[in-house]
Amino acid sequence: MTEQEKHKKELRARAMRLPLSPGVYLMHDKTGKIIYVGKAKALKNRVSQYFGSEKNHDDKVRRMVASVDTFEYILTDSEFEALVLECSLIKQYSPKYNILLKDDKGYHYIRVSSGPWPKISEAKQVADDGAEYIGPYVSSWSVKQSVDEALKIFRLPSCTRKFPQDIGKGRPCLNFYIKQCCAPCRGKISESEYREYVSEALEFLRGGSAKSVRALTERMDEAAENLEYERAARLRDRIAAIRKMSDRQKVVASRVKEQDVIALTQGTEKSCFEVFRFQNGRLCDRETFLMGETGKAKEARSEFLERYYSMRDRIPPRVSLDGPAENAELLSQWLTEKAGRKVTITVPQKGEQAQLVEMCRSNAAEQLAQKTGRTGREASALDELARLLGLPEPPAYIESYDISNLAGGENVAGMVVFENGRPLRSAYRKFKIRTVVGQDDYASMREVLSRRLEEYEKNRESGEGFGRLPDLILLDGGKGQISAVRPVLEEAGLPIPLFGMVKDDRHRTRAIAKDGGEIAISSNRSAFTLVSSIQEEVHRFAVGYHRQVRKKNSISSSLTAVEGIGPARAKALLKHFRTVAAVRNATTEELSAAPGMTKPAARKVYSAFHPEEPARTD
Template identity: 70%
Template sequence: MTEQELKKKELRQKAMKLPLSPGVYLMHDKSGEIIYIGKAKALKNRVSQYFGSEKNHDNKVRRMVANVDWFEYIVTDSEFEALVLESSLIKQNQPKYNILLKDDKGYSYIRITSGPWPRFSEVKKMEEDGAKYIGPYMSSWSIKQTLDSARKIFKLPSCSRRFPQDFGKGRPCLNYYIKQCAAPCRGRVSEAEYDEAFQEALDFIRGGSSTSVKVLTEKMNEAAENLEFELAARLRDRINAIGKLKERQKVVASRVEEQDVFALAQGETHTAFEVFRFTGSKLSDRESFLTEGCQPDAEARSEFLRQYYAIRDRVPPLVVVDGEVEDEELIARWLTEKRGRAVKLLIPQRGDQYQLVQMCRSNAAESLSQHMGNSGREASALDELRRLLGLEKTPAYIESYDISNLQGGENVAGMVVFENGRPLKSAYRKFKIKTVSGQDDYGSMREVIRRRFEEYKSHQEEGDEEGFGRLPDLILLDGGKGHVAAVKPLLEEMGVEVPLFGMVKDDKHRTRAIALSGGEIAINSNRRAFTLVSSIQDEVHRFAIGYHRQQRRKSAVSSTLTSIEGIGATRAKALLKHFKTVAAVSEADLKELEDAPGMTRPSALRVYEYFHGKTEAEPRENSINSVE
């Protein structure tokens, strides 16, 4: 037993002596530093789990446990007291293995440069640099969105070019061509026109869209009365641009005056959290967080909510989340006490709030995808599939199998692999069915799965974790619950713990559902997961049937040669291997056939005569011998 195993055994023995009382536990490393703080309803049960089986631990928890040298605990009168104490201790100690959120919500300002051709930008602090400042503002995200909108509506530059120094130097950027910038860099916009647009942008920032529309409408009508049609058209375009902006904002508007929306997306090693904050029924702030580790969803939401509101002063009356929250009632009570008024936690199932949650989740998936290096669509599809199938972790590495034969003949199987939602063709594998004769798809599938995981065990003995040495996160069989029921006992017999499901097709050969050993899960309403599973099913079917057709062609070719007297399967295979094709065999001369591996002069003669007719070489030699 290693030193680490002995330490783990010792810690488990100590954990088993803890009381069955609520409380907080603190894990320390060898230096005495606190590396993790948690709360428990029953200290003995919770703490002992860390030092038992690692089967349900993710990599982050395994690393934490490996670094624990000793632990201490504090007994509380109730689980609620434990939650409050845990939150306070985490904020004080910042343990490295807890979800830690940086409190970077300082004030933001809008900086306006002095002099001609002014610019505005978002900054974190005011400086004595001659510039003007507007603010402070609480949400830097909101300021950035507002400034970006102001630039697009009033066609102000966002580049770093200086005016008038850079007039005529280089071509305008893309924003000019998509009509989001007037391109003063061309030298065709007067300073007066620029100042007018800039001042209107500042009015928009200070007063909001409604005030700007009112002022711009008055100016437009005045310009039209004065027959200044070009100016009136320019003002009309700005009014229309503000209108389009308001329409886009309605998409993320809430009927609730004040609320926060939370959603998460999990990858193979990290979890992304997204927060939408609404004030005045409008999206006022948006925050994204990426944390290491992949806890069960309910546990992850619970810990994140506790950490998030520990560093935020404002607690809204409504907190909307995208799924179950561990200790939901305790957290609602804690938030109520923190706010001083009632706070409700809501998990919407339909309607406007559900749509907001879905949008929030899509943004979490997009943040996760930027870290993983794949697209937001793929990250979202994998996370949706994880939720749909109730998997403990995101299926980053999926293996799928299909059997192909023709009335039991040329029985083969194909295996395809999808990694991070994309085909990994280097990991595809083909199988010839060896132990099953006739059309027995269940038996064929069992043989393939057995051979695959026998290979896995042999690779593990050699310490090889590539190819067959890697355990998949999910297995999908092209077939219904019968296939799953046939294979599942085999996996249990072999001690392989991998989630197993089937892919069911409708009468038009299109993906319809996911099969369990005891039923089906409809996936049509889960658009991204449905698209991913359909792609996997189509790909494994294409790969398996392609291999089957290849084997049939080889069999047909081989049967041409075996129809020649004296040429059996072994010689036919050797000839094809040597000459590559039957056409090449038919064009070979007698000497080339005789020199081929496994061939004799009589067998070479028979092959030659099969393709070319009788040769006179052999009979002439026999007639001379007979005369003698």
């Protein structure tokens, strides 16, 4: 037993002496630094789990436990008190293995530059530059969105050109041609007209779209009465642009007036939380939090809610999540007390709310994809597949198997590997079935998985190739294949998730098979595309290998049918001449010069291919 194992055993023995009471525990490393703070309903049960079997621990917990030198604990009167104390201690110590969020919520402003041709832009702070600053606003996202909307609606420039000195210099940019800029650089708009545009835009930014529409409508009616038809038409276009922009925003509108929508996407090394904040039924802010490994999704959501709302004063009456959170009722009680009114935590399953959650999750996947170099679709597919199959985290390394034979002949199997949602062809493997005679796909699959796990035991120290265990195994087949292979994994003591891929009558992926039933995947587009790709790839690979073996066997059999030519000589001839056609066209002298051949054997081979001719020697 190593020193580390002895120490872990001592820590477990100490944990087993803890009381079955609620409280907070603090893990310390060798330097005495607090590296993790957690809460528990029963301290003995929770803390002892860390120092027991590692089978149910994710990588993050394993690394944390390996760094623990000692721990301390604080008893509380209730689990709720433990939650409040945990939040306070995490804020105080910022432990390495807790989810820590950077609170970068500063103030933001709308800047209106000085001069005869003012420009509207966003700013992070007020500068002493003579410009007008509107604000402050808490959300940088809402400031940016509002400024972008105002510039597009009122066709104001967003370029770096300065007026009036740049008027008439160079051609207008693309925004002018797509009717999103009045292009003062062309010199076709007067200073007074431009300032009127800016004034309308600022009115829109200060008062909102509804108030702006009312004011513009009054001006339009007044212009029409005064027979100023061009001005009335321009104001009409402004009103139409504002309403069009409002219609676009309805895509991310909610019937629930005030709520936060929070979604998680997990990768192999990084994770991302996305927060959509709604006020008055409209998306008013969004925040993205990229972080390292977060462990199991259920626990990660719970920890994120604690950290996030410890940093925020505004707590909405409703928080919609993309999946279950650990201790959701306890968190709801904590948020209710913090907000001074009822706060509900929900996991929407259908309708508008479920669509908003999915949109939030898709944005999290896209942000994570940009950080990790994957596509948003790949990140989303793995995350979606993990949810469907009930996996604790997305499967970074997937192995898939298929059997191929013709009426039991040339029985082979193919193994393909997908890493991070992409084929890893260097890890593909081929198997010739050795122990099964005839057509028995179940027995063949058992043999293949048994041999694969045997190779794992031989190569586990390397951690590469067969020395690496998959996060998920997908078999090309249904419940029968799973039932046949499950005992192999159980006997090896390896809790690898195992599922089957079921095809419809047209040989297209229909569902995922599990013990006792099936999981429909057609409505989950990203996961469906990934599983379909895996099933098609493993089938192609296995069938390709089967055809290769059949062709080789048929070629070898044509040579071994010759008297005096056994498998060894047939193999040597094929290796020397490359093809059967080359063997057929060779002279007896050329045949006898091949490795392992004699002149009598060469004459027999020549005669077999040329029965009506005398043996050629040149």
